[in-house]
Amino acid sequence: MKITLKEKKLADGRLSLYLEFYKGSSTNVDGKRIHLRDFEYLKLYLLPNPTTKKEKQDNKETLALANDILTIRKTEFIQGRYGLKDTIKSKRTFLAFFSELTDEKMKQDSSNNYGNWFSTHQHLKKIVSPSFTFEEIDENFIKRVKNYFEKEALTKSQLPLSQNSKYSYFNKFKASLRRAFDDGYLTINYASKVKSFEQAESQREYLTFDELQSLAKAECKYPVLKKAFIFSCLSGIRWSDIEKMVWAEVRDESGISRINFIQDKIDGAEYLYISKQARELLGNRKEPIDRVFKGLKYGMTFNTEIVRWCNRAGVPKHITFHSARHTNAVLLLENGADIYTVSKRLGHRELRTTQIYAKIVDSKAKEAAEIIPGLEIEI
The missing domain is CATH 1.10.150 (DNA polymerase; domain 1)
Structure with missing residues (x-):
């Protein structure tokens, strides 16, 4: 809300003072932007060209009164932030x-x-x-x-x-x-x-280690896509961060590599260590401003190729690039990483997001499936 003191010239030459309450804008059904304003006419008037001392003094006092009213209205607006009744704010659309x-x-x-x-x-x-x-x-x-x-x-x-x-x-x-x-x-x-809707537990499609191995051996029409996808499986880095990654973000220090970047989704600085194999996928270092995965771009062409690549590898799953992050989480948990470390690596804001993967790799549940002795069944 913006409150300003304005003036309007009347037919008799006087200037009428009023307050404008600018409340933003909206778009009508035709797509035209409409500015939303309210007005308060103060019934205070200025002479446009005062000549006498009295006229100048009257103008000065009138303008001072108008500015006092402006200050009061602004104060009322501020008070509204603390829960007090504010008739101006209540009329905002x-x-x-x-x-x-x-x-x-x-x-x-x-x-x-x-x-x-x-x-x-x-x-x-x-x-x-x-x-x-x-x-x-x-x-x-x-x-x-x-x-x-x-x-x-x-x-x-x-x-x-x-x-x-x-x-x-x-x-x-x-x-x-x-x-x-x-x-x-x-x-x-x-x-x-009011209570929110219940959130449905979404399915996280992922690759097992054997399926990922099959993909690694299978032909992919676009080598840059294959490298980027497997790199995401090994690192857990999002598509948006991989697609824009430049060599300045890749740090090689004393035989250890890490990626220093701003995570796209949470807009926070990350320092993510990567394995030697993940680093090898990046290839030889180039100029700091060069993109690591040059030629990688989002679109139907690459999305379709992932499906075809999976078919060649004999993986009967609906895999998308984002499935690589799910794969990374499952593989880490299956190989002994604790859930807090996985959550931090994936950049999850809440631990419950990572706990979904923990359900997938629940070893006790897998053991329970085989706990009943085998039956001799004749059908």
Whole structure:
């Protein structure tokens, strides 16, 4: 919210003073950006060309009064941050606020996180009026939004949302309510009053060691893709970080190699040690600004080749490049790495994300499958 003192010339020549409350912008159904403003006319007037001492003094006092009102309104806006009633903030439109949050995420977060905010915004525009303000928000509104994601929302293919999409989109909506409460647009934290959707446990497709060995021996049409994929299997580094990796990030020190880089998803500095075999895949060092995997780029061509490569290797799984990270996690855990080390190497924010892999390699569960003695079966 930006509050400014402005003036407007009237028909009689006087200057009318007023406050403009700029509340951001939104996009209408035609894609045109509309600026959202409110005005407060102060009923205070200035003479455009004062000549006498009295006229100049009157103008000075009038302008001082207008600036005092401006200060009061700005103070009211600030007080809204601490939960006090703020009639100005309560008239802010919800969609404009959510749009600003989405733009903020685009600048700060990973493309995947921004994509979820963007998709949530697109869904909200289908059920929330552009003129809907914070003062209209109540528990019924929250329930209506949740019901929309539960029963009405569809994908671009006109299919119902997956459980994890419901979970993700509704959580973005709740995050916006928490932010609005913290910033003083709401005096009630509605986000704490409604339960989120349950998150479905997604399947992590990965390669066993033998399957990875088969891929390593099989022909891949694009050598750079083969090297990058196996390197990800051995290091756990994401596609986005591998694709943009330059030689300045590769450090060889006393026979030990590591990658110094900014992780794309968490935007944090990482110092990741890699094995000798992983280092050998990188090849000979080149100029610091040169890309390590020159020619590697995202697209249907490489995605399709991964599938064909797996077919040649006799691996009957739907493998994507991201499966390499899953493979790295499983192989580390199967070979004795503790879950905290794996979590740190993969750059997970929460340990529960890594625990999904621990379920895959649960040796006790594997032993339990063979605990019942064999039967002599005749059918």
